[in-house]
Amino acid sequence: MAERHTRYAYKEGHAMKRKRKLAGGAKMGFLFALPAAVYMLVFIGYPMIQNLILSFKNVDVFSFAQPQNQKFIGFQNYIELFTSSNSILTKSIINTLIFTVGSIFFQFIIGFGLALLFNKKFPGCSFFRGMTMISWLLPVTVAGLLFKFMFASSGGIINQFLMALNLIDAPMEWLLKPGTAMVAIVIANIWIGIPFNMMLLITGLTTIPADIYESCSLDGANKVQTLFKITIPMIKPAIMSVLTLGFVYTFKVFDLVWVMTKGGPINSTELVSTYAYRLSFEEFQFSKGAAAANVLFLILLVVGIFYIKLINEEEESM
Amino acid sequence: MGKKEKRSNLISFIFGAIVFIIFIFPLYWMVVTSLKTQVEIFEIPTPLWPRNLTLEAFKAQLSASSDTLRGFKNSAIIAIGATLISTVLAIPASYGLARFRFKAKKALILFFLITQMLPSTLVLTSLYIMFSKVGILNTYLAPILADATLGIPFSIIILRTYFLSIPKELDEAAAIDGCSYWKSFFMIMLPIAKPGVIVAAVFSFVYAWGDLIYGITFITDPNMRPITSSIYNYVQQYQTLWNSTMAFGIIAISPVVLIFIFMQKYIVSGLTNGAVKA
Numbered sequence: 001m002a003e004r005h006t007r008y009a010y011k012e013g014h015a016m017k018r019k020r021k022l023a024g025g026a027k028m029g030f031l032f033a034l035p036a037a038v039y040m041l042v043f044i045g046y047p048m049i050q051n052l053i054l055s056f057k058n059v060d061v062f063s064f065a066q067p068q069n070q071k072f073i074g075f076q077n078y079i080e081l082f083t084s085s086n087s088i089l090t091k092s093i094i095n096t097l098i099f100t101v102g103s104i105f106f107q108f109i110i111g112f113g114l115a116l117l118f119n120k121k122f123p124g125c126s127f128f129r130g131m132t133m134i135s136w137l138l139p140v141t142v143a144g145l146l147f148k149f150m151f152a153s154s155g156g157i158i159n160q161f162l163m164a165l166n167l168i169d170a171p172m173e174w175l176l177k178p179g180t181a182m183v184a185i186v187i188a189n190i191w192i193g194i195p196f197n198m199m200l201l202i203t204g205l206t207t208i209p210a211d212i213y214e215s216c217s218l219d220g221a222n223k224v225q226t227l228f229k230i231t232i233p234m235i236k237p238a239i240m241s242v243l244t245l246g247f248v249y250t251f252k253v254f255d256l257v258w259v260m261t262k263g264g265p266i267n268s269t270e271l272v273s274t275y276a277y278r279l280s281f282e283e284f285q286f287s288k289g290a291a292a293a294n295v296l297f298l299i300l301l302v303v304g305i306f307y308i309k310l311i312n313e314e315e316e317s318m
Numbered sequence: 319m320g321k322k323e324k325r326s327n328l329i330s331f332i333f334g335a336i337v338f339i340i341f342i343f344p345l346y347w348m349v350v351t352s353l354k355t356q357v358e359i360f361e362i363p364t365p366l367w368p369r370n371l372t373l374e375a376f377k378a379q380l381s382a383s384s385d386t387l388r389g390f391k392n393s394a395i396i397a398i399g400a401t402l403i404s405t406v407l408a409i410p411a412s413y414g415l416a417r418f419r420f421k422a423k424k425a426l427i428l429f430f431l432i433t434q435m436l437p438s439t440l441v442l443t444s445l446y447i448m449f450s451k452v453g454i455l456n457t458y459l460a461p462i463l464a465d466a467t468l469g470i471p472f473s474i475i476i477l478r479t480y481f482l483s484i485p486k487e488l489d490e491a492a493a494i495d496g497c498s499y500w501k502s503f504f505m506i507m508l509p510i511a512k513p514g515v516i517v518a519a520v521f522s523f524v525y526a527w528g529d530l531i532y533g534i535t536f537i538t539d540p541n542m543r544p545i546t547s548s549i550y551n552y553v554q555q556y557q558t559l560w561n562s563t564m565a566f567g568i569i570a571i572s573p574v575v576l577i578f579i580f581m582q583k584y585i586v587s588g589l590t591n592g593a594v595k596a
Contacts, residue, residue: 026419026420027420029414029415029419030418032410032413032414032415032418032503033415033426034411035411036410036430036470037411037429039407039466039470040430040433040467040471043445043464043466044441046444046448047440047444047445047448048440048444050444050447050448051441051443051444054444114337117330117333117334117337120326120330122327122331123327123331124331124334127338128334128335128338130586131341132337132338132341134342135344137578137585138574139570140530141530141570142546142549142570145549145553145567146345146564146567148553149348149560150344150347152560154558155359155558155560157347160362191344199586248435249435252438252439254438254530254531255530258530258531258550259550273439276439277439277442280446281442281446286447289439290443293443294440307435308431
């Protein structure tokens with residue numbers, strides 16, 4: 001944040017000089033950025049447009065190799081996906097919402113608690129804080145594998161733990177029952193996502209000047225009051241960033257679920273991402289898979305626009 | 319230090335330690351399980367540490383006939399390839415977006431920001447068709463090209479904040495000395511931005527190493543599969559051979575854990591810079 005302020009101060013002082021110098025530099029800046037932009041256009045932008053076109057066609061395993069049989073069918077793929085009896089797409093959207101809201105709720109609460117804890121200075125603080133980061137960095141496939149093992153009905157530690165506490169009588173088949181399978185993937189995802197929430201919130205906390213807390217404790221405010229009256233309002237931008245980014249990143253999760261449940265049992269953990277993948281690469285209904293992926297994109301787009309508006313406001317208010 | 323402060327430090331330490339233990343337990347469990355015998359794993363209650371410590375699971379994983387090492391090698395090639403592409407493209411782009419003012423600048427930053435948020439499934443089918451037309455399915459090139467798209471936006475965002483933090487006077491001084499843009503970029507900016515470049519490269523590597531979806535889609539030949547994609551097949555095949563599965567998992571995460579141990583400081587700063595400042 002401080003860095004931004006210096007940048008702005010600098011801008012005012014040197015605006016004149018810089019204008020002259022950068023007149024020729026404008027083209028250079030563009031040239032520097034061009035290769036990366038072209039790369040992303042070729043491998044992300046173009047496929048996105050192709051995906052959109054594909055979703056309006058009828059490409060499947062039969063017409064894949066025969067372009068002459070591929071034709072435009074309008075919104076038919078979308079309509080079929082949404083209106084077929086027992087629409088799996090609708091179900092997967094609901095599942096994804098449950099998965100996302102469930103994950104973010106706990107990630108945020110726990111992450112916020114840990115941020116408050118690790119924002120203090122105490123012996124071992126940076127070691128403990130650093131080590132909790134590893135769950136965020138691990139390949140998600142391995143994390144999924146690990147939780148699949150911990151939730152296993154025989155040999156799984158979670159069942160043994162719950163039985164030792166007399167909470168359950170017999171081992172549960174967590175990943176084989178619809179309700180508990182969702183609980184299991186949410187728990188695994190919470191473990192992965194806490195460090196992300198924690199780190200961003202710690203960054204927010206470090207921007208609060210210490211003297212505000214001092215004057216607060218002089219006024220006799222207790223800890224809970226300080227938290228709700230000072231801390232939370234002061235780091236509201238960081239909180240909004242964490243929540244919106246968290247939503248976007250959680251809503252598109254694929255790997256974890258594919259490894260742990262593959263969307264099962266009976267589509268109970270099917271997310272939009274896993275469903276889109278299944279349509280395209282297990283049922284080879286490429287156009288339908290493209291349509292499902294576009295639905296996922298549309299939902300993310302709405303949240304993404306909200307996030308971008310948010311950082312623009314933040315930038316302008318500085 | 320006052321008595322009260324000492325006590326609050328102790329309480330914080332205890333909380334911190336509890337959090338640490340809960341967080342690290344799944345990893346501890348992975349290591350312990352990989353060193354147990356199958357019998358011990360299914361014992362009730364299962365021992366919390368291996369009583370008959372055995373390296374059999376690792377031996378089996380690392381034997382010549384196992385696919386694990388091959389998967390590891392494939393992953394290394396793919397992740398290094400993707401990291402190279404991503405870093406080489408991200409360095410100049412972030413420099414250009416940090417140091418120059420031009421019309422499309424804001425739009426470009428926004429573009430990279432958005433590409434970072436896109437789900438892989440959105441481009442997967444089209445990339446598959448594109449790669450199949452060019453004939454690079456089942457080659458390393460397909461996942462390398464796709465994985466680089468994961469690293470580029472993040473690298474640009476991190477590196478841009480790095481370049482922004484370098485005082486402008488430096489390149490102005492270079493310009494007065496008659497340095498060209500290229501020369502001042504290579505001789506002055508790049509050496510200063512080295513820590514940022516390392517963070518960007520590390521993240522690109524970690525992203526590419528962890529990829530599942532591109533690996534399982536573009537590569538169907540088991541001999542070419544990256545290790546994270548073969549995990550998926552492995553689980554299907556050896557469901558309950560948990561010691562062996564966990565040993566496999568440990569081998570698969572080893573590069574990431576090593577990177578984490580040696581570069582923790584960089585990674586933490588990279589994560590916060592990349593995600594918050596954008």
